[in-house]
Amino acid sequence: MTDQEACRLLAEMTRELYDNRLVTAKGGNLSVRCTSRENACWITPSGNFKGGLSPDDMVLVDLDGNKLDGPYKPSVEAGYHAGLMRMRPEVSAVVHTHAPFATVFGMSDMEMKPITTEAILIMNYPNIPFHLGGTADLHSFVLKHVGGGTAKGAYLRNHGLITTGKSLREAVDYTYMVEHTCRILVIAKMAGIEPSLIPQETVERIGQYVAMI
Amino acid sequence: MTDQEACRLLAEMTRELYDNRLVTAKGGNLSVRCTSRENACWITPSGNFKGGLSPDDMVLVDLDGNKLDGPYKPSVEAGYHAGLMRMRPEVSAVVHTHAPFATVFGMSDMEMKPITTEAILIMNYPNIPFHLGGTADLHSFVLKHVGGGTAKGAYLRNHGLITTGKSLREAVDYTYMVEHTCRILVIAKMAGIEPSLIPQETVERIGQYVAMI
Amino acid sequence: MTDQEACRLLAEMTRELYDNRLVTAKGGNLSVRCTSRENACWITPSGNFKGGLSPDDMVLVDLDGNKLDGPYKPSVEAGYHAGLMRMRPEVSAVVHTHAPFATVFGMSDMEMKPITTEAILIMNYPNIPFHLGGTADLHSFVLKHVGGGTAKGAYLRNHGLITTGKSLREAVDYTYMVEHTCRILVIAKMAGIEPSLIPQETVERIGQYVAMI
Amino acid sequence: MTDQEACRLLAEMTRELYDNRLVTAKGGNLSVRCTSRENACWITPSGNFKGGLSPDDMVLVDLDGNKLDGPYKPSVEAGYHAGLMRMRPEVSAVVHTHAPFATVFGMSDMEMKPITTEAILIMNYPNIPFHLGGTADLHSFVLKHVGGGTAKGAYLRNHGLITTGKSLREAVDYTYMVEHTCRILVIAKMAGIEPSLIPQETVERIGQYVAMI
Numbered sequence A, B, C, D: 001m002t003d004q005e006a007c008r009l010l011a012e013m014t015r016e017l018y019d020n021r022l023v024t025a026k027g028g029n030l031s032v033r034c035t036s037r038e039n040a041c042w043i044t045p046s047g048n049f050k051g052g053l054s055p056d057d058m059v060l061v062d063l064d065g066n067k068l069d070g071p072y073k074p075s076v077e078a079g080y081h082a083g084l085m086r087m088r089p090e091v092s093a094v095v096h097t098h099a100p101f102a103t104v105f106g107m108s109d110m111e112m113k114p115i116t117t118e119a120i121l122i123m124n125y126p127n128i129p130f131h132l133g134g135t136a137d138l139h140s141f142v143l144k145h146v147g148g149g150t151a152k153g154a155y156l157r158n159h160g161l162i163t164t165g166k167s168l169r170e171a172v173d174y175t176y177m178v179e180h181t182c183r184i185l186v187i188a189k190m191a192g193i194e195p196s197l198i199p200q201e202t203v204e205r206i207g208q209y210v211a212m213i
Helices: A003-019 A078-087 A100-106 A117-121 A136-147 A168-190 A200-212 B003-019 B078-087 B100-106 B117-121 B136-147 B168-190 B200-212 C003-019 C078-087 C100-106 C117-121 C136-147 C168-190 C200-212 D003-019 D078-087 D100-106 D117-121 D136-147 D168-190 D200-212
Strands: A029-033 A040-043 A059-062 A067-069 A093-097 A153-156 A160-165 B029-033 B040-043 B059-062 B067-069 B093-097 B153-156 B160-165 C029-033 C040-043 C059-062 C067-069 C093-097 C153-156 C160-165 D029-033 D040-043 D059-062 D067-069 D093-097 D153-156 D160-165
Touching (some): A003 A029, A003 A093, A029 A078, A059 A078, A093 A168, A100 A160, A100 D168, A117 A168, A136 A153, A136 A160, A168 B168, A168 D168, B003 B029, B003 B093, B040 B078, B059 B078, B078 B136, B093 B168, B100 B153, B100 B160, B136 B153, B136 B160, B168 C100, C003 C093, C003 C168, C040 C078, C059 C078, C078 C093, C078 C136, C100 C168, C117 C168, C168 D100, C168 D168, D003 D040, D029 D078, D029 D168, D040 D078, D078 D136, D100 D160, D136 D153
Antiparallel strands (some): A029 A093, A040 A059, A059 A067, A093 A160, B029 B093, B040 B059, C029 C093, C040 C059, C059 C067, C093 C160, C153 C160, D029 D040
């Protein structure tokens, strides 16, 4: 993937998530690993309106989150975007959104349950305690709980959602999948439905499969 | 319908269901009977991102689900797609989605009730016990409960929805209709509303009419 | 408005309502008064897929609902569409949809309350008892309760919604307005919120104003 | 910004809010400060269908709400739009919508709570008692509670929402943000979830920051 393609994809995906009300005007940031240069990634800029980013707005940062190139300041969350790529070589993209059902889920004490195969894929996401966006505290908590673990994403309490992927498309797909699954769980709770669960044996079988991929 | 038209329709309908969040990035599959060749059907490929399939991605399988042609592996659910067309000559298309309200419905003990004429059309859908997607167990349960019966679709517990149709358009329309109706029932339950029902006499009259078509 | 414009508008509005999931694949019908010919109206055809109607598909009927022209059978609800225009000269368009929140509302015993100015405009809609779609019973009940009254629309129990307007745009706008207002009321009920109400004095003042227009 | 750009933006934003069902057919109005002329603003017209406004439909009013130019009558709410710009020099745009979750929130006794950073930005919005739209009573209450205060917006009880901004884009973004946040709070209430809150210390820190901007 050329830098041009990476930046175009970042702009397109941010716009798609904005149109679906998962990214808000100023809330949400996306990054993708740079392939033309080692130890760097492209990330959305800080503060700009997220419904109208162009490929030229993207910012290149090293894997400590320091700006290398680009017309704006990088997202205030560059620290954990870059850090996740530094700590986990298989991660090539990070997506942070304000997905509403994932946000509701993350401000409750609900637990993800094996209600579908997709739910099993995200059952190990931690719910990271609140720290103000853009702070070193938030970054170190995300890196500790996601960077140092095996979960492919995390809830940010009173804030939103992080997902990662081997590609930007995959990280975005996981965002939709988490939102879809949290919505199903919250709808069931609203309706007073105790959802049936996938048998524990199958959950473990899928869990082992997931650990491999 | 030429093969070209069949594949174009499959791509269009998959995209439409994806855009409406009934098919997810990797969840959902559609098939339509092949008319240029006996005992075969076109089906969406396995694993590919469902939001961007092209007509050229489709796979031809025989009615036992074995691949005949195409650039990818067929959907892991080809077994029941093909089997339903083998067992029920009037079925020309099968649609499997992760429609959220149908999924909630299918993981509860709610029963479809005659709340509208549309609800009556889908009152005999079975709720098929959970078996892992892509397994012979799931296929044989679907074929037993839908292939061998008169229901035009089924809930898959902890998984999603299957609908069939005399055309791909009809099978997709039934998917929307089931989702629409489950949503109404679940909303009523959320609001503590006990919905009024269509009188039993009318239900039976419509049921007889449905059995004929 | 020429016949051509009337038919184009019918096709456009049906498609818009379909895209917004208020009209379903086969559920919903729209009509608009013909101006090139007295005592006639254009109506959507019966049975055709509602997501892809073209202007050429529309059917001309007299105000008793008898077909005058067009390539298909008129909607099975032509009887009350035409009848409403016959009985109420100020009505130039009728819209019947399966709007989900209006449908939930119509199958409950909830009453429309003066929660907003818009709600006051629709507080006199009757909730018409269930009769099978397309039957003379349904038509006569609609004509009795809406044709012979002052309400600009009605809930159809276990079925959906009817709105009317001085133009097709206005009838469609009322459909959205009813759905919007029912949604707010049902959401409040779901959340256990007893909504505050507009003072009775203001309700009466607006009611008098509405009666005049 | 030229007058032409201001009017084009007003048309575009009204349409966007209409398509997102926050502005209804006749409900909602937007304004933006005129820069070619002192003490004046452009505002959407009264009564016109809000789903299809063109830039040429906009009306110029002075900061007392009197019409200066344009083909239609100004919105009946021109009084508080203009008044807010007169009283608060930092306000360059005002947006009034019928956003459904904000409307539900405004007809309840719920309080905005520090559930996210975005929620903190809107915690000081007053809930203005009901007065009929377009009346001097409503205008004076809005000007007293928002014009004379520091809140950047307000709930209108049994009516809808007002937001303001340093630009039209910002005022629209706040509308989405309020709706997004009210939706999260109402969903939590529906599901019986008591949301965790951001610690009071952080709330105060952010509050001080907000007061500065």
